[in-house]
Amino acid sequence: MKLVGVRPLSRPVFDDYPEDVKQLRLKYKPGCFPPYVALLMQDMERSIEAEKIYLTEKEKHPYTTDLSIFGSVFIISLLIKYEVHNIWKR
Numbered sequence: 001m002k003l004v005g006v007r008p009l010s011r012p013v014f015d016d017y018p019e020d021v022k023q024l025r026l027k028y029k030p031g032c033f034p035p036y037v038a039l040l041m042q043d044m045e046r047s048i049e050a051e052k053i054y055l056t057e058k059e060k061h062p063y064t065t066d067l068s069i070f071g072s073v074f075i076i077s078l079l080i081k082y083e084v085h086n087i088w089k090r
Contacts (some may be wrong), residue, residue, distance in 0.1 A: 004066040004073075005031020006051050021048060024055035038072035 001008075008030040014022065035054030036047035057065045 002029050002031040004033045004069045005029055007034045017048060021052050028058065033070060033073045035069050038069045
């Protein structure tokens with residue numbers, strides 16, 4: 001398992017994915033930080049779209065795509081932590 005990548009899926013969920021995304025998914029190891037978090041596309045249909053965007057970009061730029069996704073997840077988590085902290089201070 002890698003730090004950044006698509007999340008592992010159960011067989012029934014994987015079977016519901018479009019064939020082109022299935023083929024892309026099989027080329028790479030799963031990861032802890034999924035692309036749909038960084039791309040803010042978290043419902044089911046949009047998460048598949050986010051995975052397709054991520055996997056297509058990863059084929060072109062394997063290292064910079066992972067760095068970009070990880071950086072985005074890191075910034076988003078900092079912003080959320082900052083907002084939660086400010087809410088509790090009120």
